[in-house]
Amino acid sequence: MRQRTLIRNATIYDGTGGRPFFGDVLIGGGLIQKIGRFLHEEDCTVVDGSGKILTPGFINCHSHSELQPFYNPRMLQVIGQGITTELVGQDGLSVAPIDDAHAAELTENMICLCGKAKRDFWWRSHREYMQLAEEANPSCRFVGLLGSGTIRMNVMGSENRPATGDEIRKMCELIETGMEEGARGMSFGLIYPPSSYASTEEMIEVCKAVAKHDGIIMVHTRNEMDLLLESFEEMVRVMKESGVRMEISHLKSLGPENWGKVTKILERMEELQREGYDIGFDQYPWNAGSTGLKATVPGWAYSGGVDAFEARLADKESYEKVYKETAEILHKRGGGARVQVASVPESSEDFSWMPGLRMNEIAERLGMDEVAAVLYVLSKTRSSVLCIYHSISEEDIQAVMRSPYHVVCTDGIVGSVPHPRAYSTYPRFLGHYVRDLGIMPLETAVNHITGEPARRLRLWDRGLIREGLSADLVLIDYDRVMETNSYIDPIRLPVGICKVWVKGALRYEEGMQL
Numbered sequence: 001m002r003q004r005t006l007i008r009n010a011t012i013y014d015g016t017g018g019r020p021f022f023g024d025v026l027i028g029g030g031l032i033q034k035i036g037r038f039l040h041e042e043d044c045t046v047v048d049g050s051g052k053i054l055t056p057g058f059i060n061c062h063s064h065s066e067l068q069p070f071y072n073p074r075m076l077q078v079i080g081q082g083i084t085t086e087l088v089g090q091d092g093l094s095v096a097p098i099d100d101a102h103a104a105e106l107t108e109n110m111i112c113l114c115g116k117a118k119r120d121f122w123w124r125s126h127r128e129y130m131q132l133a134e135e136a137n138p139s140c141r142f143v144g145l146l147g148s149g150t151i152r153m154n155v156m157g158s159e160n161r162p163a164t165g166d167e168i169r170k171m172c173e174l175i176e177t178g179m180e181e182g183a184r185g186m187s188f189g190l191i192y193p194p195s196s197y198a199s200t201e202e203m204i205e206v207c208k209a210v211a212k213h214d215g216i217i218m219v220h221t222r223n224e225m226d227l228l229l230e231s232f233e234e235m236v237r238v239m240k241e242s243g244v245r246m247e248i249s250h251l252k253s254l255g256p257e258n259w260g261k262v263t264k265i266l267e268r269m270e271e272l273q274r275e276g277y278d279i280g281f282d283q284y285p286w287n288a289g290s291t292g293l294k295a296t297v298p299g300w301a302y303s304g305g306v307d308a309f310e311a312r313l314a315d316k317e318s319y320e321k322v323y324k325e326t327a328e329i330l331h332k333r334g335g336g337a338r339v340q341v342a343s344v345p346e347s348s349e350d351f352s353w354m355p356g357l358r359m360n361e362i363a364e365r366l367g368m369d370e371v372a373a374v375l376y377v378l379s380k381t382r383s384s385v386l387c388i389y390h391s392i393s394e395e396d397i398q399a400v401m402r403s404p405y406h407v408v409c410t411d412g413i414v415g416s417v418p419h420p421r422a423y424s425t426y427p428r429f430l431g432h433y434v435r436d437l438g439i440m441p442l443e444t445a446v447n448h449i450t451g452e453p454a455r456r457l458r459l460w461d462r463g464l465i466r467e468g469l470s471a472d473l474v475l476i477d478y479d480r481v482m483e484t485n486s487y488i489d490p491i492r493l494p495v496g497i498c499k500v501w502v503k504g505a506l507r508y509e510e511g512m513q514l
Helices: 100-109 126-135 148-156 165-180 200-211 228-242 262-274 306-314 316-332 359-366 370-380 394-401 421-436 442-449 451-457
Strands: 004-012 021-028 031-036 044-048 053-056 058-060 083-088 141-144 185-189 216-220 245-248 279-283 289-292 339-343 386-389 406-408 473-476 497-502 505-509
Touching: 004 473, 053 442, 058 451, 083 497, 100 148, 126 141, 148 165, 148 185, 148 200, 165 200, 185 200, 200 216, 200 228, 216 228, 228 245, 228 262, 262 279, 262 394, 279 394, 306 316, 306 370, 316 370, 339 359, 359 370, 406 421, 406 442, 406 451, 421 442, 442 451
Parallel strands: 004 044, 004 053, 058 083, 083 141, 185 216, 216 245, 245 279, 279 406
Antiparallel strands: 004 021, 021 031, 053 473, 289 386, 339 386, 473 497, 497 505
């Protein structure tokens, strides 16, 4: 069996952001062995790259693929769009570390982000999870963050209160261990309990442990709507006082009343960069987001976990308070007509008819108002419903994308009617925005999905086409590359991603079927 591959006559975009060049690339032993013109090697599989571009493998800076290696190791929805590295552990919820006492709670808490596991998480440390994921031989490579909420859960469960000094010390010890085991940093999901229960002062202290190891924090801020700017400034304070590097997760303004506010954040980032801070953001190129239906409910309602939330709904006075605040959040997100159910787990009632419908349609069918319907569905599903939120401005998307501090992510969550970003974010970015709209030069775009994410994550073995680096490569027909799916029909692979290699092994060829 031939162990080496020679890719000939490709236009090479090397990931640095520099101009492309024409040449051949020889890969073998998992590495890029040679780059040149008119390479002639014996005993090779030869791939003709004429008329195509060759790039480093794409590095997805925001993923929810934690369980995919165990239940779907082919991962065609990932590798089929050119992604060769997935960063997991986002939004303050990582699958590790976890102790015996909280494994069941964490497993349930993560259903809306990474799907339902067939049993409680069966690893305990970050290193153990990463080893098990690698042994499952998924199509792409995995790196991880430590979730701030998961760290907090290990120490104080889902309690909504300030952490004591001793508790913060224990969190820092867990973070130190995780970083030593290879975590790239820590995530915050400040709309998701228990991550959302942390004070600014607590975040500053735990981030010092991340900064000690040159890690990065990736932050879903407390508010992406009316308090977007204030929420951003909270994290600027955390960055400055802890010394940590920072990336804002999926930068956007949610709801028509808030469109345009992201431009002020872009201006602020320019100031911070001039002051010497390493700060940036990621973005998915779609005008809708996706997260759990529970995001429409105030975070305090989940203090103590899902059981405590359901108990509050059973109490008339508590229900009225939850109802009132949920109504406010739902309104700011644009109302039920902008909230589309993507997937519903098994529940005490048959809700199999819901995926694909909007919450206003669901409310009408249930004979309830929108807010009552939200709370009713959550109460019957252990709060594990996944939704698509149609509430982002196209003008904002393009403004954010043009920033030099931009990188791309999928934020992909696989469900029965998932967000199309889970299957075709990178082809949409390259085809629609870069080729068709001319948002940025192609060499800049390639840097935003390869070399720059590698730099932020300190992945020095990948992200560039260089001799001696990992042979994570994507061969693309740039004239054709594009998504083929939609919000209505999301489970489709893109076109134009011709071949994908991961550590020198061919993992995807166009035409493979889901």
